[in-house]
Amino acid sequence: MKVYRPVVPAKVNLYLEIIGDRPDGFHELATIFQSIDLHDRVTVRSAPSGIIRVRCDHPDVPEDATNLAYRAAALMAERFPAAFSKYGGVDLEIEKRVPVAAGLAGGSANGVAALAGVDLLWELGLTRADLCDLAAELGSDLPFCVLGGTALATGRGELLDPLPDVQGVWTVLGKYRSIGVSTPWAYKTYRDRFGADYARTAAELKARRQAAKSGEMVQAIARLSKGDRDALPVLAALMRNDFEKVVLPEYPAIATLRDTLAEAAPLGAMMSGSGPTVFALAPSHDEAEAIRDRAQSRLGDQDLDFWIAPFRCSGIGLDPA
C-alpha cells in the first residue's frame, strides 16, 4: 500500500494589519507570514472505497467532517470523482506536534497536507498553483501553507507576494495549554472596537495595501536575506499585530507572557495571528534557549509550554514514509 507523509510547516505572523471590511464578511488584511520549522506528522494512506477517515492523537482535534484535513480530502473527492472511485478512499492520521487553536496555522497545515497527500495518492500531478487554488477554498491561511517561506499576504490572506528567504533566525514560542482564542471572536471584537478606522474606499484600501508592500519591514526582510544581520533588530522593532489590541486586554495571562518574553528577548516578542501563542525572535539557537529558560524561570507555570523553532524557507515537503 502506498503511504505518504507530506510535511507542512506552521507559521507565525511577523506583521498583521487589519485594513477593512470585505463584502464577503471577511476582513482585508496586510500580513507577513513566516514558516517555522515545526510541523505535525500527517500520514496519508488508501482506505476502502468511498471512505474518508481522519484519526488524531489530540483530544481537542475533531475527527469528523469539521476537521480541515477531512474537508480537504472531501474537496479532492468532489473535484476528482474519477480518481476517487479508481483509487478508493483516504485515511489520514495526524500526530499533533503544533499546538492546537494557537494562531500558528496548525489546522490549516493539516488541510494542506491532506491536499498534497491525496494528490500523490491519486497520481494527479497538481502544481503548486493548483494546490493554492484548492487551498483558498478551505481557508484564508491555507494558500500560504502551500507556498511557505516568507510572504506578504493581502485580500483575506490568500493573495500572496513571496518575499526573499530569511535564514538564521529562531523563534521561541510560548502558549498556555488551557487558553484558546476564537478567531471569529477576535475579528468581530476588533471590528466592534476599531471598525471606525477601517479603510472605506477602494483607493484607501489600495493605498494601505501598497504601503505594506513597499514598507520598512519588507525592506528589512530584503536586507536580512542578503545576510545583513543589522536588519534583524530593525525587523523586530517593526513587528505589529493588530489582534493584540483586543486579545491582550481580554486575556491578562497572554499579556503577561508577552511582557515576560519581551523582557527576556533583546529582539522583543509578539502574539502570532489571533493568538494565543506569543513568540520572541532570537539570532541563534543558543540565544533562543537562553530566552526560553529566562521566561520559564520567571513564569514557572505548569500550564505553559515552550517550543524553539527556526525560520523555514519552504512550504510543503515530504518525509520518507
Ligand code: C5P
Ligand atoms: O478563513 P478562515 O477559516 O481562517 O477564517 C476563520 C474566520 O475568521 C472566518 O469565519 C471569519 O470570521 C474570520 N476571518 C475574517 N477575515 C479574514 C480571515 C478570517 O474575518 N481575512
